[in-house]
Amino acid sequence: MGMDQLEKVEKIIEKTGVSYEEAKAALAETDGDLLDAIILLENQGKIKKPQMVAYTTRTEGTSEEFREAAKTYEESGEKFGNVMVRFLKWIGQLIKKGCENFFLVKRDEQEIINAPVIVLILLLLFAFWCIVPLMIIGMFFGYSYSFSGAIAKSVNVNQACDKAAEAAESLKREFTK
Secondary structure: OOHHHHHHHHHHHHHHOOOHHHHHHHHHHOOOOHHHHHHHHHHOOOOOOOOOOOOOOOOOOOOHHHHHHHHHHHHHHHHHHHHHHHHHHHHHHHHHHHHHOEEEEEEOOEEEEEEEHHHHHHHHHHHHHHHHHHHHHHHHOOEEEEEEOHHHHHOOHHHHHHHHHHHHHHHHHHHHO
16 A cells, blocks of 8 residues: 555544544555545444534523623624515515506596606606605696506505596685686
8 A cells, every 4th residue: 555545544533533444445455545435434434423513502500680781682682684575575565565556647538647656656756855845746747647546446545646636736726817
């Protein structure tokens, strides 16, 4: 057995914990391939399982304050995780509803804009001071706003939009007299 072969046998013994004879036989059977020899030994069930090392955060022998602090920390972590999950679900539902419902802009009963409500929400979030005045000015020029989809059925938003359009129309008539 050459020096290279002896080094491989020692390496197998070191890594697997098998006997010298078992390592030598596995190496001979796999034509000197170190990895194949280890796999062969593993398949034969000759490799000893490594001892399990466990770490714990047991609070035995510690102060009562430490135990209370650990308990509070664990509870707050669980609460925060639950709150985050509920918040993300709520955001997901909001986005879904925003994509299923539509915001309509009409002039003389002709549809000009038909966009998902999520677009209106994003415009209001990022350009509130531009969008709201434009919508108000639009009412004075004959534009009307409405919603379609499940939101229009569950909440009577369109009735509020119609009342706003009527108020703008009556104000326009008052102004032109």
